Amino acid sequence: MFPVILARARMPVIVIGLLLAVGEFVHRLEWLSVAGIVLFLAGFASTFLPTGAVRRRPIPVASPVRGRWLAVNSPADKVPSHGVHAYGQTYAVDLVHWPDENTEWKPVVSRPLMSRPETFPGFGSPVHAPAAGTVVRARDFWRDHLSRNSWPALVYVVIEGFVRELTGPSGVLGNHVILDLGDGVYAAFAHLRRGSVQVRKGERVEAGRLIGQCGNSGNSSEPHLHFQLMDNPHPSIAAGLPFTFEETLPGGTTHHRVPSKDEPLLSPSR
Structure with missing residues (x-):
């Protein structure tokens, strides 16, 4: 205990x-x-340390993004997906927009040292509510910083990450939205683009509603969407909850799964 x-x-x-x-x-x-x-x-x-046993089946939700997204850190590959349980991240997934199937995405590049977030295909991509819910938190003031995906920059991001830890969850998540989906389930969307958040605390949103754009704020090495479900609206004391995304295949068939490193998330464009 x-x-x-x-x-x-x-x-x-x-x-x-x-x-x-x-x-x-x-x-x-x-x-x-x-x-x-x-x-x-x-x-x-x-x-x-694990923040408590989660005894429930994976919760099905719609995909919060559209198009082709790579699951960089995913519970389909390991749990905890980010190597830690802190901030309810046990089952969190990092999604990188990578529409070109013929070009390999690389987590670390040799150059440039840092790049503007606008140079990445995912920056500014819309992020939607995966289910109906009520906004319990919305932050939209953190800047979108340069990328940290080169070898020298990764050393810097480790140091920067520790400093952000001292500011609490907001400094780590950057611009973010937390939705109360009901039944003790809360959805968190992190690293959103500054100025893009479209919802406010207390607002009721329907599934599919635009809530913001993919950005590079907070503890992020390049523009991506960090998504997770948790059992508390406060990430500092939350435990992560398992989930699956509803996905539509080319033939029109839908199924639920969690994307992995080998299987990108493919969602319809509309």
């Missing part, structure tokens, strides 16, 4: 740990500093 509580309260634990760690300098209390360091390290380690 304690690991679950620790994992769900990781950011408060980290912040409190940092504050206590300076106790030796402020209050001359060495034991307080030691306690702070222990809390900080425990909070950081909790990133890799």
Whole structure:
């Protein structure tokens, strides 16, 4: 039980740990500093702890994007899909728009060092509500930064990611929208383009409604959509929930699945 509580309260634990760690300098209390360091390290380690058992079948939702998208990090390939359970990411998927089937997408390039987000095919692509729901959070002020998908830039993004962790979920997710889909299910859309969010807190949206555009805000190496379902509207204490996307095949047949690295997500253009 304690690991679950620790994992769900990781950011408060980290912040409190940092504050206590300076106790030796402020209050001359060495034991307080030691306690702070222990809390900080425990909070950081909790990133890799599961935030509770999820005992439910995958939840079917429509695809939030249209066209051909690659699943860079997907629960179809591994769980947790991003290597951590923090922020309800256990079953999260990263979708990169890559319409050219004849050109290979590369996660890391040799050059250029960094590129403007407008040079990527996914930047500005519409993101739709996968089901009807109510907006519980909408953030739209983070800038779309340059890409971090070269080898030198990846070193920078690791350092940048740690700094963003200190700002809490918003700094990691960037511009994002969280929808309450009902029955204790919440959908999160992260790294949206600044100025593109079309919904506001408290607004009721129908399935298929445009909620924003794919961007490169927050802890992102290149423009993509980070999508996940979770059991709480607050990512800092949420557990991830499994899901499947409804997909329409060329012959008109529909089925549900989670895209993998080897099988892109193919959604109708309208």
